[in-house]
Amino acid sequence: MTTTIANAAEKKAPIQNADSRYLLYRIGTELYGTPLLRVREVVEYMTPKIMPNMASHFMGVINIRGSIVGVVDLRIKLGLPAETAKGKQALLVCETPSGALGALVDRIDSVILIPESQIDTQPPIATKFANTSLIGVAKLPTGLITLINLDLALTDDQLAKAVA
């Protein structure tokens, strides 16, 4: 169930520089990127089973090959209003120290190679992700891409809600 859309750059140098390959995806109007190696898999959207007593950005759980994995809505985590599921939504599954966790994004964009020289690690703009997971901002001719380590952003997320 893994879907990757290859870019022209990738076709030229498929194996080289695995560390600088980034998976790009959209949340709202912003374009984000995560190192490809930090994403365990990309899964087609499936309606999560609702799990009570969890934070509002936690959507529920899904079944991935027999394992139950939680899903977080990145739109809500970033403070954007939730949207009903449309066609091309996808789940990025990352490994955190406590286990696998899925993140819902609006759309998978592409996989591209971004050389370090094009990444500004001290961006003057504030992003909604914590600094611990921020890699930097990539300046491409097409626009700016916020690069984050998604697995770190999902780690230690306080997902459970206490019950009185």
Place this chain on the structure above:
Amino acid sequence: MSNIDLELLTCFCDESVDLLNRWEKVCLQLETDPKTENWDELFRTAHNLKGTSRVVGLDAFGNFVHKIEDSIMQARSGAIPQCGPLVVQLLKAQAILAEWLQKVKSDVSYEPDNATYLLELKTATQAQQPETPPTKVDTPTTQHVPAASEPVPTPAGAVPRIETAEAPTSNAAPVPVKNRPQNSAVKDQRQATSIDETIRVGAIKLDALIQMIGELSIQISSVNSKQENEDPTTYLLKKMAKELYEKALSLRMQPLQPIFQRLDRNIRDISRSLEKKVEVQILGGEVELDKTVCERIIDPLTHMVRNSVDHGLETPEARLNANKEECGLIKITAVQDSSSVRIIIEDDGRGISEEKVLAKAIERGLIQPGQTLTKSEILNLIFLPGFSTAEKITEVSGRGVGMDVVMKTVEALRGQIHIESEAGRGSCFTVTLPTSLSLIDSLSIFLGDNSFAIPIDLIDEIIVLESLNTQIHNGVIRLRDEVIPIRPLSDYLRVSQNKKSQTSTVSNFAIVTKHQKQKVAFAVDKLGDINQVVVRPLNGTIDTAFGFSGTTVFSGGEPGLIVDLEMIARHFLNSYSPSKEAA
């Protein structure tokens, strides 16, 4: 020292754990039953250990065992009139060797200085005077009535009591039988029937295998599950898959015997250091529990047993003064119920003093002075954090961190602890644990559109709420001749506003569960199917969620959430006060 191959060394150390366990077991047997066969077995064990240690290159280790072998040979040939002290030394040796093996794994050149020990060993082999053994050896049946040989002056009241040892026992539940049947005969029989053939398999390999079999089972059961007429092949396939899974799970089951042996040893060591006399009776060592449960239950059981010896049992003089036998009794029993195992620890000591417990709880601010509590509520106060009734903190117990941790550990294993106690007569702790952590029967229930699974063994009964006799009134309902509190289950499984289903919910049924003998009812909307499911622990990212004990995948592939009804009931009962509900 010869060259030591590290891989061989680790292998040797792991295998020797079994040998040292046997060493300890035989020594404990020798204390009560100095038969030649036992000496033979001890010799074989030591000899085995010596040989393999030399093969691996641990010469110093081997030499040490050789010296011990010599003393065993002497005892076996009858050259030592009084073996008691020797057995004490041999048990010490087992501890030295066990530690040696532990340390040498990380430091190959480790070699303890055993000069003092060897001297003590030599002295023990030369013991001539008959000594009163520190732990009770004789069976207190009528033929052993201590007459002139008893060194301790027995009060006049004690003698007629011993003569009537055959009389029927009193009616109190926690008091063990005064007439103690010799237990070793029963022990031996059980050992004879279980042939000790084992193979060592890495736990990781086993877990991986079980996981795969589990997934295979799930896949097979999802084949054609919706078809009306299942063809015979599919039916057989599903049947075999289920059996395969159950057999795989049973691979992880281990008998409780090694754990009980450890407890026996602990009791023996502690009673020596506290100068108390204890007899230990063990029954049911062949009962099996999942490996993980076994590993995690050792500490709680050890703590409870230590409490029994330290706080429960009186000193020999105090016991005699109370018209009890000088030697206290601790009985450890394992019983296999249909889907759970009960481990019962009983002692015939002084029991738990309700006044002391109440006083301590008030002192610690755990309860208010005016509160009235039932006896069972008072006894359960000992499970609250920060509680301890020890006058002073002894090395063995008394820091007040014990029983609450014990309770938490047992509850984490989905088990329960029940206490019974009678002042002056003794206490009885019953730990109930589910046999299988993984395969359970569950009932699906609906709250609105959302379904959840409740383990069947947590359900006491199910009530239909519309019938005349079960009207909800002030948060309670009448159930035959009881009045029990009732709450909507959705109060504890809260879904955030944006996910709430649009359909209005009407509770038609209530699930009654029991926590520590108290019933609570939780109202649900609809009932679903009963399925046998494989339960996996919650994924680490969601395991702090309140109210859930695990996850599963149903045969169609849908995820399932297993409700921890016990936790919810406990949470509710902790804040529930019946007086608030009255009128």
